[in-house]
Amino acid sequence: MSQPKRTDAGGRIDRLRVLRFQFDGRRYQGYCGDTLASALLANDVHLTARSFKYHRPRGILALGAEEPNALVQLEQGAYTEPNVRATQIELYDGLIAHSQNRWPALGFDLGALNDTFSPLLPAGFYYKTFMWPASMWLRYEKAIRRMAGLGRAPCLPDPDRYDRMHAHCDVLVVGAGPAGLSAALSAARSGARVILADEQTEAGGQLLWERYDIDGHPAMAWVASVMAELAAAPEVRILARTLVSGYYDHNFVVACQRFDSPRSSAHAPRQRLWKIRAREVVLATGAVERALVFPDNDRPGIMLAGAVRGYLNRFGVTAGSRVVIATVGDDGYRTALDLASAGVAIAAVLDLRVRAAGFLPQQARARGIEVLTGQRIVATGGRMRVSAVRVQPFAGGTIREIACDLVAMSGGWIPTVHLFSQARGRLRFDARAGAFVPGEAMQPVRCAGSVQAAWLLHEALAQGFAAGGAAAQACGLEPARALELPQVSEPEATAADVALAHRGERASRRKQFVDFQADVTLADVGLAAREGYDAIEHLKRYTTAGMGVDQGKMGNANVVALLADARGEAAGTIGMSTFRPPYQPVSFSAIAGMDAGELFDPVRRTPMHEWHRRHGAVFEDAGQWKRACYYPRAGETLHASVQRECLAVRRGVGMLDASTLGKIDIQGPDAAEFLERIYCNPVRSLAPGRCRYGLMLKQDGMVFDDGVIARLAETHFLLTTTTGGAARVAAWLEEWLQTEWPMLKTYCTPVTEQYAQVAVSGPHSVELLAPLCSVDIRAMPFMSVRTGYVAGIGARIFRLSFAGGLGYEIAVPADRGYELWTTLMGAGERFDIAPYGTEAMHVLRAEKGFIIVGQETDGTVSPIDLGLDRLVRSDKFFIGQRSLARPDARRADRRQLVGLLTENPHEVLAEGTQLVAAPCTLARVAAEPVPMLGYVTSSYFSPSCGRSIALALVEAGVARIGQTLHAPLATRCVKVTLTAPRFVGDSDEVLHG
Amino acid sequence: MLRIACPWCGARDETEFGYGGEAHVALPADAAQLSDAAWAEYLFMRSNPKGRHRERWVHTHGCRRWFNVVRDTTTERIFAVYLAGSPPAQLPDEPA
Amino acid sequence: MGDDASMRRFIGRDLVLGECPARACVELRGDPDDASFVRAVRTVTDLPLPLDPGRSAAGLLASILWLGPDRWLVCSDTQAGSDLAASLRAALAAIACAVVDVGAARIVYAVGGSNARAVLAKGCSLDLHERKFPLGHCAQTLLAKAPVLVHLSGAEPTFEIHVARSLRDYAWAWLRAAASEYAAEADDA
CATH class of the missing domain: 3.30.1360.120 (Probable tRNA modification gtpase trme; domain 1)
Incomplete structure (x- = not known):
């Protein structure tokens, strides 16, 4: 298969390595070193896409990241990736790509009817057309989404690997063009740790395709020598194929690196996200060419002039055989001269300026190229490819038609200031360049080269050297010795007149595109301005200009210029819409990196986890912890299992893995005083060896956490916290100790992970444990702690129970937890011991009216509201005391904790069910709102009570005990009676005592 | 993402830290004597400036120490970092 | 298992x-300005207490890692965790500090x-x-x-x-x- 548009020689491609690929089902060949775009052009394929809104045929326009048209769906199935710019896809053997947004085919697309009916789709048409009736929007939206489509997201899990890498450096250089290379070189020679990132496979930037000599040799020889020096420097890291997409605070820069083609290796990542922290940054991000605005300026075969030159010189591809060049500066002549040298016919150079007298225009004329000055394109012809242009002098006069198959347009250059702007840098309008350039920097960042509108090569090199050296110096390094600027020979260029680029033909009824990707035309900008959307940020949203996935890299400059014209103001005075990360879309896979599947979030497992798993436990998530929720036997439902587990605890003995409870060791001479201030209950009076239930409040008097305070010795305490509160409470204690009471000699050490803890609950617990314990547990009073051995393992034995009734908790070092658990299970066999999970624990504690922080409380519930005010000491200082002293804290109509009994004992209300005064249904409430008096916080079927029980927070609840309220459900209403929040009583066990 | 210089551990990523709001809001010694309004003022009211802000941070995933930072809330620039319990840091360009 | x-x-x-x-690890808390504290730690571990952030000290009996301005991790491959904690506690008995076994x-x-x-x-x-x-x-x-x-x-x-x-x-x-x-x-x- 031939590549009809490939030159015989030249370009940075390897003609010995032929690569096969498919586009829209047709087979083609390209060479190693090609991009998908260059390979398509080599095969004379221009038509690559349909436009977003009007489905107009579109071709490849640009050379790199700024490409607005040629977005393709790369690969298929699980490997597919939508909206990838063909200009940035490095060709590999077997590549498969498809065009997007067309049906049934690229050449015949029914969506193109949008173009015919486009008068119905003016700027802001979404807002104007589909507002009424509002209920129809959901249907319109589906149809619009289908029509205005981009690529399709993959529906299968991504089989490739992705990861991220943190990196640190003194100087990060973004862009490996002439300015970036010289910056990296001068920084590296100063001894700086340098990272040089560039999106291309090869370094060189514009030198990859521009024909310059440096120090008397082709520029790429200079690039090769610089790269060799950088590669040899131990502190320099070169990141090729790495696109810097985000510049965040404190010089945090994110870049995405592509590796080989998908499926290339089972082990290596496909993409890597770099998170770079740089002390200094040098942005050498270059510039992109500006398009010209003229009627039907979007036909395939109309390209940027620099891109045409780039495809020729870098890839050996002539994008056309008869070319019209339209330009507002000398730059277009370079394309004309390079094409002419390659033997391509130049139909004419159309210079929109009145005078074209510089060195390059003279050269063109000398080669016999026809140069038309003071003229512009007023119309183009051709269906799937441009076939002719009509040109006319600005002054009026004859319209001449010129046949061609390629139009190369050059509207001047737009500095790529996105990253500088993301770094909060201010932009400044450079009137000479007719573009926004970096102004005042807000972070340690410097710019060099064409991003600063330094168009000439020697300027770019000089700025790069200076910026790299200054950056290294700012890091405290000595400037490099003997840095000589390379010598460059380049023709002088006269200034481009960029104001000519966006003028267009006001009178033309044809579409003149300013934002190709978002399908925004000159007329749209004018209409939006007339309708009052004449601030740049309003215009952007109203017309969608700049809101495509390319974020208007190419189009924004013309949009801003047109808006300034419409407002009758000078270009540059109306500002620029804000650039936000990412510069270019980054795939979700790259962002997720390794944090997917089992690594999505850490899973914390207790030492006994494996036992629970083997014994059929169903787990629930408690924060990051996996906790055994219940242990169903064969055929058992959740309900049946929980009922069985509850009865085992109430009548026999059960065992719970309580290892996830937060545990904090507190030591020091002032430990008691410290805890006295932390808890609302008294602590100092607690005797060594005894435990007490404790409540911690926030300063606003609301419950923060609860747990057991165990006094192990005079100056040694152990606190337990809720499972979810462990980290929060430890941080809270440190905060008070460090910031308010540093004089208190107290040390807090989180020891949650050190201990496995087992709750042994039920009337038989003492018979089970006593023979295994080295201390006489029968003699232990309720709420006490002893140190000894259980089954030969050093342990702390607590006599307390969150389930209520007789119970013990045993804590052993975590590495012995599994052994303890299995030993106790074995010893418990003769008592028919049952492991019980968190669900049964919840039922058991609710029967006793014990609260769970976060279930009965939500940060607005005080101990008084919970009926626990008897715990609160008023004769000491503690956190929250002052707030509880407010009259409001004792307001009678606050929501208070009560018990609920449903009229039907088998009715278990859903937690969260709301309570109202009079019977009604939710359907009625929707029509006629009624005051909500409270809601259900916990609700279970209690096997001990033989009926449902619930806890609730109810306005003035205590005063309503004995009364009935109503719980409206969807179609019916449940009558409930308020009771005290305690359903199973014992005389001896009062945990809260 | 901010890079914060913990006075003990040196510069670390923001993800290692917790934020503690405005610094130098002293716990009133005589809370019991305060009016409800004065207590609410202490508890809830903060200066929330646009510009330089003296605020508390804790190195949660590092040394667990609390410390103070002077940060510009508009530019995210950090001017100074100092130990908890020290008087408010005075910057060279600020009136004492 | x-x-x-x-x-x-x-x-x-x-x-x-x-x-x-598995190795013995003890979290040690104390005042680095208290010379008796530093001395007592040295007696048990034969190591100077690292006082600069991020530093550690390693010897034959144990190693000590800096965790915070008043927090260290004392590790030993040759002693049991309870023994290490016990010897530290004994040496530090009269000093306001904390010795917490965190090996498991x-x-x-x-x-x-x-x-x-x-x-x-x-x-x-x-x-x-x-x-x-x-x-x-x-x-x-x-x-x-x-x-x-x-x-x-x-x-x-x-x-x-x-x-x-x-x-x-x-x-x-x-x-x-x-x-x-x-x-x-x-x-x-």
């Missing part, structure tokens, strides 16, 4: 991952070889450059989403990663995934 006694191990190109045998609370993984820094850099935002993180240095930080203590214990380099026992499986799965690109060619990831 719930606590799998078999040690985890992975060998790749210029990379070794492995789980270290942690798992230590070793990451060694010239690719060790790259593996850790995938989840750790510390600058592990040898000038910034020299031999013997330690730091508490995050590795992916797990709080860890990183200690450069060997010059090869070998990093020791202390992680909470409950995160043993998560941390190993993460390390294995991060290491997969360095798998020996024949090895299936």
Whole structure:
């Protein structure tokens, strides 16, 4: 298969390595070193896409990241990736790509009817057309989404690997063009740790395709020598194929690196996200060419002039055989001269300026190229490819038609200031360049080269050297010795007149595109301005200009210029819409990196986890912890299992893995005083060896956490916290100790992970444990702690129970937890011991009216509201005391904790069910709102009570005990009676005592 | 993402830290004597400036120490970092 | 067994991952300005208490890692955790301080070889450059989403990663995934 548009020689491609690929089902060949775009052009394929809104045929326009048209769906199935710019896809053997947004085919697309009916789709048409009736929007939206489509997201899990890498450096250089290379070189020679990132496979930037000599040799020889020096420097890291997409605070820069083609290796990542922290940054991000605005300026075969030159010189591809060049500066002549040298016919150079007298225009004329000055394109012809242009002098006069198959347009250059702007840098309008350039920097960042509108090569090199050296110096390094600027020979260029680029033909009824990707035309900008959307940020949203996935890299400059014209103001005075990360879309896979599947979030497992798993436990998530929720036997439902587990605890003995409870060791001479201030209950009076239930409040008097305070010795305490509160409470204690009471000699050490803890609950617990314990547990009073051995393992034995009734908790070092658990299970066999999970624990504690922080409380519930005010000491200082002293804290109509009994004992209300005064249904409430008096916080079927029980927070609840309220459900209403929040009583066990 | 210089551990990523709001809001010694309004003022009211802000941070995933930072809330620039319990840091360009 | 006694191990190109045998670890709290405290610690461990952030001291009996201005981790491969804690408690009996056994609370993984820094850099935002993180240095930080203590214990380099026992499986799965690109060619990831 031939590549009809490939030159015989030249370009940075390897003609010995032929690569096969498919586009829209047709087979083609390209060479190693090609991009998908260059390979398509080599095969004379221009038509690559349909436009977003009007489905107009579109071709490849640009050379790199700024490409607005040629977005393709790369690969298929699980490997597919939508909206990838063909200009940035490095060709590999077997590549498969498809065009997007067309049906049934690229050449015949029914969506193109949008173009015919486009008068119905003016700027802001979404807002104007589909507002009424509002209920129809959901249907319109589906149809619009289908029509205005981009690529399709993959529906299968991504089989490739992705990861991220943190990196640190003194100087990060973004862009490996002439300015970036010289910056990296001068920084590296100063001894700086340098990272040089560039999106291309090869370094060189514009030198990859521009024909310059440096120090008397082709520029790429200079690039090769610089790269060799950088590669040899131990502190320099070169990141090729790495696109810097985000510049965040404190010089945090994110870049995405592509590796080989998908499926290339089972082990290596496909993409890597770099998170770079740089002390200094040098942005050498270059510039992109500006398009010209003229009627039907979007036909395939109309390209940027620099891109045409780039495809020729870098890839050996002539994008056309008869070319019209339209330009507002000398730059277009370079394309004309390079094409002419390659033997391509130049139909004419159309210079929109009145005078074209510089060195390059003279050269063109000398080669016999026809140069038309003071003229512009007023119309183009051709269906799937441009076939002719009509040109006319600005002054009026004859319209001449010129046949061609390629139009190369050059509207001047737009500095790529996105990253500088993301770094909060201010932009400044450079009137000479007719573009926004970096102004005042807000972070340690410097710019060099064409991003600063330094168009000439020697300027770019000089700025790069200076910026790299200054950056290294700012890091405290000595400037490099003997840095000589390379010598460059380049023709002088006269200034481009960029104001000519966006003028267009006001009178033309044809579409003149300013934002190709978002399908925004000159007329749209004018209409939006007339309708009052004449601030740049309003215009952007109203017309969608700049809101495509390319974020208007190419189009924004013309949009801003047109808006300034419409407002009758000078270009540059109306500002620029804000650039936000990412510069270019980054795939979700790259962002997720390794944090997917089992690594999505850490899973914390207790030492006994494996036992629970083997014994059929169903787990629930408690924060990051996996906790055994219940242990169903064969055929058992959740309900049946929980009922069985509850009865085992109430009548026999059960065992719970309580290892996830937060545990904090507190030591020091002032430990008691410290805890006295932390808890609302008294602590100092607690005797060594005894435990007490404790409540911690926030300063606003609301419950923060609860747990057991165990006094192990005079100056040694152990606190337990809720499972979810462990980290929060430890941080809270440190905060008070460090910031308010540093004089208190107290040390807090989180020891949650050190201990496995087992709750042994039920009337038989003492018979089970006593023979295994080295201390006489029968003699232990309720709420006490002893140190000894259980089954030969050093342990702390607590006599307390969150389930209520007789119970013990045993804590052993975590590495012995599994052994303890299995030993106790074995010893418990003769008592028919049952492991019980968190669900049964919840039922058991609710029967006793014990609260769970976060279930009965939500940060607005005080101990008084919970009926626990008897715990609160008023004769000491503690956190929250002052707030509880407010009259409001004792307001009678606050929501208070009560018990609920449903009229039907088998009715278990859903937690969260709301309570109202009079019977009604939710359907009625929707029509006629009624005051909500409270809601259900916990609700279970209690096997001990033989009926449902619930806890609730109810306005003035205590005063309503004995009364009935109503719980409206969807179609019916449940009558409930308020009771005290305690359903199973014992005389001896009062945990809260 | 901010890079914060913990006075003990040196510069670390923001993800290692917790934020503690405005610094130098002293716990009133005589809370019991305060009016409800004065207590609410202490508890809830903060200066929330646009510009330089003296605020508390804790190195949660590092040394667990609390410390103070002077940060510009508009530019995210950090001017100074100092130990908890020290008087408010005075910057060279600020009136004492 | 719930606590799998078999040690985890992975060998790749210029990379070794492995789980270290359990060791005695004690968290020590105290006032570094109190000379008697520093002296007592030295008596037990034969080591100077490291007072600068990120520093550690290593000897025959034990090693001491700086965790905070009044917090250290004392580790020993040769003593039982309870013995280490007991001898420290005895020596420090009259001093306001805290000695807390935390040996069972942690798992230590070793990451060694010239690719060790790259593996850790995938989840750790510390600058592990040898000038910034020299031999013997330690730091508490995050590795992916797990709080860890990183200690450069060997010059090869070998990093020791202390992680909470409950995160043993998560941390190993993460390390294995991060290491997969360095798998020996024949090895299936």
